[in-house]
Amino acid sequence: MSTAAKPPLKRIVLPVFFALIFCFIVLQFVNRPLITNPPVTGEIEAPAQVKAILKKACYDCHSNETNLRWYDKVNPVYHMVAEDVTEGRKGLNFSTWKDLAAPDQKGKLWEAVNQIIAGAMPLKNYTAVHPGAKVSLEDLAVLKKYLSDMVVSKPADTSKTNALDKQYKNWTKETAAQTAPSVSSNGIAYIPDYKNWQVISTTDRVDNGSMRVITGNDIAIKAIKENHINPWPNGTIFAKIGWDKIADVDGNVHTGAFKQVEFMIKDDKKYASTKGWGFARFKTPKLLPYGKTKLFATECVNCHRPESANDFVFTSPVKH
Amino acid sequence: MRSSYLLLPALLLFLVSCSEKHPDGASLINKEASLPAAFNFSKMGLKVITSSINKKQGTMSTLYGNDLALNTAKAGRPAQPGEVLALITWKQKDDDRWFGAKIPGKLQSMEMINTTAAPGAAATVTYKHYDGDQMALNPDTLVNQERIKYIFDQKPSVMP
Numbered sequence: 001m002s003t004a005a006k007p008p009l010k011r012i013v014l015p016v017f018f019a020l021i022f023c024f025i026v027l028q029f030v031n032r033p034l035i036t037n038p039p040v041t042g043e044i045e046a047p048a049q050v051k052a053i054l055k056k057a058c059y060d061c062h063s064n065e066t067n068l069r070w071y072d073k074v075n076p077v078y079h080m081v082a083e084d085v086t087e088g089r090k091g092l093n094f095s096t097w098k099d100l101a102a103p104d105q106k107g108k109l110w111e112a113v114n115q116i117i118a119g120a121m122p123l124k125n126y127t128a129v130h131p132g133a134k135v136s137l138e139d140l141a142v143l144k145k146y147l148s149d150m151v152v153s154k155p156a157d158t159s160k161t162n163a164l165d166k167q168y169k170n171w172t173k174e175t176a177a178q179t180a181p182s183v184s185s186n187g188i189a190y191i192p193d194y195k196n197w198q199v200i201s202t203t204d205r206v207d208n209g210s211m212r213v214i215t216g217n218d219i220a221i222k223a224i225k226e227n228h229i230n231p232w233p234n235g236t237i238f239a240k241i242g243w244d245k246i247a248d249v250d251g252n253v254h255t256g257a258f259k260q261v262e263f264m265i266k267d268d269k270k271y272a273s274t275k276g277w278g279f280a281r282f283k284t285p286k287l288l289p290y291g292k293t294k295l296f297a298t299e300c301v302n303c304h305r306p307e308s309a310n311d312f313v314f315t316s317p318v319k320h
Numbered sequence: 321m322r323s324s325y326l327l328l329p330a331l332l333l334f335l336v337s338c339s340e341k342h343p344d345g346a347s348l349i350n351k352e353a354s355l356p357a358a359f360n361f362s363k364m365g366l367k368v369i370t371s372s373i374n375k376k377q378g379t380m381s382t383l384y385g386n387d388l389a390l391n392t393a394k395a396g397r398p399a400q401p402g403e404v405l406a407l408i409t410w411k412q413k414d415d416d417r418w419f420g421a422k423i424p425g426k427l428q429s430m431e432m433i434n435t436t437a438a439p440g441a442a443a444t445v446t447y448k449h450y451d452g453d454q455m456a457l458n459p460d461t462l463v464n465q466e467r468i469k470y471i472f473d474q475k476p477s478v479m480p
Binding site for chain 1: 341342343344345346348349350353354355357361362365367368370371372373374375376380382384394395396412415417418419420421422423424475477478479480
C-alpha cells in the first residue's frame with residue numbers, strides 16, 4: 001500500500017471545486033429564461049374549495065399566476081422550472097380558461113383529475129421540492145365529487161335523435177364511391193377497414209356522454225391471444241369508434257350519431273417521438289382529420305402519459 | 321470520495337425515474353370479461369354491429385354479426401338464411417384507469433342466432449342462450465321469441 005499515489009488535494013481538487021463554483025455563479029446570469037405572468041384574461045370559475053386545490057396544486061405551471069420561490073430561481077433548476085411552466089401553460093391554462101369551448105373545458109378538467117389520480121400530476125420533481133402542492137385523498141374526493149355533480153343524464157333530446165337519423169340515412173344508402181381518403185397532419189391516413197376488425201373492448205364514457213367500441217387489426221388480436229401486449233408488437237393498430245349516447249325511457253342507451261374514429265398505430269421507430277405510437281383522429285362522417293399541425297399528437301401523448309407502464313394504452317383487452 | 325456524496329442524490333433521482341414497473345401482458349387482460357377460450361368466438365370472425373348499455377341493470381352489451389347479418393340489418397330487410405348474430409352482455413364496472421368511464425366487468429351472457437333456409441319461409445331462426453361463468457347453455461326457452469325480436473330490432477351503429 002503506497003500513500004505516495006494520493007493526489008495532492010490542493011493541486012487538483014480545490015481548483016476543480018472553485019472552477020465549478022465559478023461556473024455555477026456564471027450560470028445564474030447567462031441565458032436566463034424569462035418567466036413572466038401575462039394578464040389573467042378569463043379565469044376558471046369553480047367552488048372555493050375546488051379552486052383552492054387547483055391553486056395550490058396546479059397554478060404554478062398551469063396559470064398566469066406562477067409563484068416562484070427563491071429556490072426555483074437558482075440555475076440549473078430555474079431552466080427546468082421555466083420549461084415546465086411554458087409546457088404546462090401550453091397544455092392547460094386556468095387563467096385563459098374562458099378561451100376554451102364548454103365541452104373542451106369539461107374534457108380538460110376530467111383529464112386533469114385523471115392525471116392526478118394516476119399520479120402523473122403534479123409532477124413528482126415539483127412536489128418533491130414543493131410538498132404543499134401535493135393533492136391529498138381528501139382533495140381528490142372534492143375534485144371527483146365536483147366532476148360527478150357536473151354530469152347530467154338527460155333522456156334523449158330530439159336534436160340527438162335527429163342527428164343520428166340524418167347520419168343513418170346517408171350511411172345506409174352510401175355507395176362504393178368514396179371521396180379522396182382523409183389524411184391527418186402527421187401523415188396517417190384514415191383506415192376504412194377498422195370496422196371489419198375484431199372487437200377488443202367497449203367503454204361507456206360518463207364524463208363526456210359518449211360510447212366507444214375499440215377494434216384491433218390481426219396483429220393486435222394475435223398479441224392479445226398470446227398476452228404479448230406490454231409492449232404491443234409493431235404493426236398493432238387500434239381503432240376507437242365514438243358515438244353520442246341516446247337513452248330511451250327504459251334506461252336503455254344506444255349509439256347515437258358517429259362522432260369520431262381514433263387510431264393508434266404501433267411502430268417504435270417511425271413514431272419514436274410520440275412514444276412509439278402514431279395517433280390520428282377523424283371526426284364526423286366527413287372524417288375530418290383532427291389537429292392543424294402534426295404537433296396535435298403531443299396532446300395525445302400527454303393524455304396517455306399516465307399509462308406509460310402499460311405501453312401508453314388505456315384499454316384492458318377482453319379476449320373474445 | 322467526497323464527490324461521490326454529491327453524486328448520490330443524482331443517482332437516486334436517476335434510479336427513481338428508471339424504476340417504473342411494467343406489468344406483464346397477461347395481467348393487463350380484462351380476465352373477468354373475457355370469453356372462455358373453448359368458445360373460439362374470434363374464429364367466427366364476427367364484426368361489431370352495435371353496442372348498448374342498460375342503466376337499470378348496470379350492464380353493457382355488444383352485438384356482433386357476419387357480413388350478411390350486418391348488410392341485412394343496414395338494408396332493413398327481414399332475416400336472410402345464413403346470418404350469424406351474437407349478443408354478449410357484461411356487468412359494467414368502473415374503469416380503474418379512467419375516472420368517468422365504465423368498461424365490461426363480469427361476463428354475464430351470450431345469445432347466439434343462426435338463420436337457415438326454410439321452405440316456404442324467409443329463414444328459420446335458431447336461438448341459443450349461454451350464461452354463467454362457463455357460458456353453459458340455458459335450457460329455458462320462455463323468452464326466446466322476445467329476445468330474437470330484440471336482437472333483430474337493433475339498428476347498426478354508424479361506421480363510415
